[in-house]
Amino acid sequence: MNQDQLKASVAQAALQHILPQLNSDTILGIGTGSTANFFIDFLAEHKGAFDGCVASSEASAERLRAHGIPVYDLNESGTLEFYIDGADESNERLELIKGGGAALTREKIVAAASKTFICIADESKLVNVLGEFPLPIEVIPMARSYVARELVAMGADPVYREGVVTDNGNIILDLYNFQIATPRAIETAINQIVGVVTNGLFANRPADILMLATQDGVVTKT
């Protein structure tokens, strides 16, 4: 299987996992990215089986609406039963780096508001130590240089993602050359820098279930 086929297979497996637990009141949290897109497209075939979705990005909201799936504001939905989303990296503790698609803040909010976070990815995303993938940080635009200096002082190499404005009107700094041996502590420390909206480490609230597509089938880790 190529990478797209792997992504489609894990999206289908996640759908089969949640389908028996859906009812007409269920509102799902839906993430962003190519794996989440496969999930949205498969989910559309079952749109009578649940109420609707909260999306972690404008792009996913549009894709859901195009399938005729109702999209709710998180403020009107209450706690979500499941959040299904991809990741850029995961370790064995299901701590993640997310935000390669610049939707990290909304993703983190939807994850926080969900009972069960199911992360779907192909096996290339599983690593021993997080940080090979550059860690995204969403920053208030006027704080960009200040935050970058603070991150350099932490030993990282921040790079401004040119031309990208998040759905919240902010900018992204990507941290290169930054091995993350203690994800929970580093997530908390970066969030303490004034001007940081959030960072792409999902360690204090990791995934609950990681479904990984391999050439031999989908492996589920909890």
Ligand code: ABF
């Ligand atoms: C999102 O999608 C992000 O947090 C992450 O950046 C990305 C993973 O992308 P893909 O599924 O396209 O590999 O959930």
